[in-house]
Amino acid sequence: MKTLLRGRLLTFHADPAETEDNHRYIEDGALVVENGRIAALGRYSDLAAPEMVEIDHRPNLILPGFIDPHIHFPQVQVIASWGVQLLDWLNRYTFPAEGRYADPAHAEPMASAFLDLLLAHGTTTACAFASVHPASVDALMSAAEARSMMMLAGKVMMDRNAPDYLRDTPQSGYDDSKRLIARWHGRDRLRYAISPRFAITSTPEQMAAAGALVSEYPDLSIQTHLSENHAEIELTLSLYPHARDYLDVYETYGLVGPKTLLGHCIHLTPREIAKMAETGASAVFCPTSNLFLGSGLFDAEGLRRAGIVTAVATDVGGGTSYSQLQTLNEAYKVMQMRGQRLHPLAAFHWITRGNALALGLANRIGSLQAGGDADLVVLDARATPAMALRAERIESLAEELFLLQILGDDRAIAQTYVAGRPMKPARAA
Numbered sequence: 001m002k003t004l005l006r007g008r009l010l011t012f013h014a015d016p017a018e019t020e021d022n023h024r025y026i027e028d029g030a031l032v033v034e035n036g037r038i039a040a041l042g043r044y045s046d047l048a049a050p051e052m053v054e055i056d057h058r059p060n061l062i063l064p065g066f067i068d069p070h071i072h073f074p075q076v077q078v079i080a081s082w083g084v085q086l087l088d089w090l091n092r093y094t095f096p097a098e099g100r101y102a103d104p105a106h107a108e109p110m111a112s113a114f115l116d117l118l119l120a121h122g123t124t125t126a127c128a129f130a131s132v133h134p135a136s137v138d139a140l141m142s143a144a145e146a147r148s149m150m151m152l153a154g155k156v157m158m159d160r161n162a163p164d165y166l167r168d169t170p171q172s173g174y175d176d177s178k179r180l181i182a183r184w185h186g187r188d189r190l191r192y193a194i195s196p197r198f199a200i201t202s203t204p205e206q207m208a209a210a211g212a213l214v215s216e217y218p219d220l221s222i223q224t225h226l227s228e229n230h231a232e233i234e235l236t237l238s239l240y241p242h243a244r245d246y247l248d249v250y251e252t253y254g255l256v257g258p259k260t261l262l263g264h265c266i267h268l269t270p271r272e273i274a275k276m277a278e279t280g281a282s283a284v285f286c287p288t289s290n291l292f293l294g295s296g297l298f299d300a301e302g303l304r305r306a307g308i309v310t311a312v313a314t315d316v317g318g319g320t321s322y323s324q325l326q327t328l329n330e331a332y333k334v335m336q337m338r339g340q341r342l343h344p345l346a347a348f349h350w351i352t353r354g355n356a357l358a359l360g361l362a363n364r365i366g367s368l369q370a371g372g373d374a375d376l377v378v379l380d381a382r383a384t385p386a387m388a389l390r391a392e393r394i395e396s397l398a399e400e401l402f403l404l405q406i407l408g409d410d411r412a413i414a415q416t417y418v419a420g421r422p423m424k425p426a427r428a429a
């Protein structure tokens with residue numbers, strides 16, 4: 001059966017920070033959805049046909065669903081934990097919370113709650129760190145499969161500098177990852193991501209095991225953390241005394257390439273910047289987390305000019321919101337502190353097609369394209385009294401997007417579609 005969604009369509013085919021011809025906007029637009037895919041898109045008057053069920057989202061905007069390329073699923077009860085910076089925050093709050101995910105009776109309801117939160121905030125795909133326990137990946141992947149979501153996730157590999165109950169070994173981390181890849185990668189819309197947590201929590205032997213997985217499964221994404229905090233960098237270099245710098249730890253074990261997502265990348269050296277540009281590894285900006293943990297100000301403009309692929313993510317639970325709109329709000333402010341400007345078109349490109357490119361999934365998600373997956377978000381720029389008042393003085397699409405970016409959150413998400421299915425109850429008129 002075909003469904004026609006009517007609304008104001010916005011999609012990007014190039015980065016507004018790089019190219020003048022970058023987006024397509026159709027004021028009275030229509031998307032024809034069939035079998036979870038976009039069968040056609042264009043003007044409503046060209047596509048309307050009597051046999052289709054119509055859902056009218058006017059005057060709201062319809063965009064590709066948001067993509068969150070760095071988030072920690074076992075931190076849903078860690079978000080908003082007070083008073084410390086990265087390493088103490090991990091030890092005091094995060095590690096004890098992650099310990100509970102060995103138990104499926106805890107992991108399963110948390111996985112459902114986590115995915116429902118993402119959908120309520122307009123996010124249809126995420127690349128998530130699970131806990132060290134295979135049960136946590138099973139819980140998350142099962143819940144994503146039940147919702148038909150395109151989801152990437154992996155168990156963190158961590159064999160030192162963590163409590164006993166959160167440590168695997170080089171061999172068990174490798175074996176468990178392999179079993180999970182066989183069970184989940186490529187099933188329905190699911191992808192496995194190889195996930196050494198970060199250099200501090202892995203021995204050289206475990207890094208080598210992660211590298212072995214990468215060479216066995218070259219099409220998998222790799223996710224980890226890089227240069228978030230000065231104490232973290234110092235400790236990393238003391239644990240890997242032969243490394244030229246932090247990135248060199250990952251390079252040494254074959255973990256840096258175009259499929260690699262490096263969270264944070266705040267305090268990079270010129271050599272690291274050049275190497276990331278050369279290898280095509282992505283730098284993932286996590287603005288709410290970087291401010292919350294006092295980590296520093298990401299140099300979005302500088303890294304982009306150096307030729308590095310950048311992505312933008314919530315990093316819940318170091319991050320303070322599941323909303324990619326609120327993430328863009330904080331990204332705008334971080335860039336202001338660096339004298340850089342984030343144009344609203346570039347911002348919305350970033351959380352859709354930009355993040356899809358970083359994940360290597362732009363042929364399927366991140367833009368409205370015939371044949372692409374029907375993962376969509378419907379945005380209401382008048383969702384709250386304050387937004388409605390401001391919207392009265394809006395004169396352009398860019399102004400409307402900026403209003404959504406600064407004042408919007410889950411209340412501005414009128415609907416979220418996953419593979420053509422509405423996943424959020426429609427708001428009362």
Ligand SMILES: [Zn+2]
Nearest residue numbers: 070225263315
């Ligand atoms: Zn993280």
